[in-house]
Amino acid sequence: MSLNKQEIEKAVYAEKNAGGFAQLMQEFKTLGIKRYDYLVAEGLYRYFDEESSVDLPLNGKPKKVAEQSSPEAIKIAVQRAQSGEFDFETFCELAGKAGVPFWTSDLVLKQVVYYDTNHKALLVEPIPGL
Secondary structure (H helix, E strand, O other), X not given: OOOOHHHHHHHHHHOOOHHHHHHHHHHHHHOOOOEEEEEOOOOEEEEEOOOXXXXXXXXXXXXXXXXXXXXXXXXXXXXXXXXXXXXXXXXXXXXXXXXXXXXXXXXXXXXXXXXXXXXXXXXXXXXXOO
């Protein structure tokens, strides 16, 4: 089975806010998605299943990524996003300022990993509801 762009888009656009994240992750699992990356500078999602990947811009907008990575700054941004304080675009901007070029949402390991500019994990968060 290969990834269906339309099905992924439909699931993403059905999510109302960050509070619907757990439901979205369930939907992704039913679509066969194992993990996805969000590339901050490109404003792009990369979805992976067993044997393929697909890139979708969706609601992403390219953001500048700082050269210095800050575990504190990304932790605060994640906490604020989880409490529904701002939208995805604002979160991406804050992630960029925290020096996070990409993050991976792993539906198998049930975690989101935010990486620094050297591809080292800055922050690992559990995915709720999986």
